[in-house]
Amino acid sequence: MLTDFSSIRVQGDPTLAHIDLDLLDTYRFADGAAFPASYREFVRSLGWGRLFGLWLVYPPALEGYADGWQARSRILTERLRETYRDGQAEEFDWMIEPDGDWSLADSLQVFAISENGDVMLWDTAVRDERGEFSVYCSQKMNSLRLLGPSLDVATRVLRSEAAELFGDGEFDFEPLAAQRLS
Template identity: 55%
Template sequence: MISDAMAELRLRDSPTSKHIDFEALDGYRFADGEGFPASYRAFVRYAGWGRTFGLWLIYPPVRPGYADGLHGRGAQLTKRFRASYRDGEREAFDWMVEPDGHWSLAATLEVFAWSENGDALLWNSASRTTDGEFPIWESRGVDSLHHLGTDLREALPLMRERSDSVFGPRPFDVEPLPATRL
């Protein structure tokens, strides 16, 4: 079942999905033994791989031999994010966790999407909600923490609103991108 937030997404063309690893989407397990949040799985199934709101690249799990996957690119961006925040904490750059976060939170966040202007969308897989979702955070310029919602369904309208305020309204929300081989 597609949630209202997903069904409201306007796709420019058919979603790009030939490289998505749907077995991993349904079978991957986090440290708590649970899988990907339902809102993320619904988004990947509905929108595939593309540029969301003219800006965001939400990484799906991909089959071997393909780039731009959650476990490849997302993992590398998570390492960079955490290293930056460890440095920021050592330097007492407390503004990096404002307005909504704290240092211990930053250490648990994982990048699952990246914007073309250097912002990160993160989830906290250490704080799964009772309905199996991960809280969603945004780090603008990798030097702030903004809570966007309890799941991707709540975050999407805020992401659209912010994109519209910067770039103006767009005729579509998701622009499918080609699958890229490594």
């Protein structure tokens, strides 16, 4: 099943040269299945950049490049899980509102971050009939709000929210230059 990100208005040309397309196609989660089709299509269509002036969706990056899914997702996911373990121990039930529960914490995987510190997460414990993971948003790692059953649906929700907050801009996606690790 192919998703469609053709309605995303890109400012210039997508930044793709540093993306590890082999890893995009061959990576397997604990369930043995690949990245969701919506994510693969997003990365192939848009590459690395800023979505709706705010969101950075981490693509698999070739060795030697910063902001790749391999490192950023792992680090942010570890931080998220630690935060949620502490929150559960302290009985901070507001951290899982409005759409989550404590059982999600161990299966959540960060794949995007906003410039204000919110994160987008997959629930990697369950796939739908299309092989997609549900997408959640966590504001400052202190809430769990379901954005949709896939990245393409979540993107439509984020577009609507961005238009409410900032108006309808000329572009939805700003490609960013790939940065080499120092």
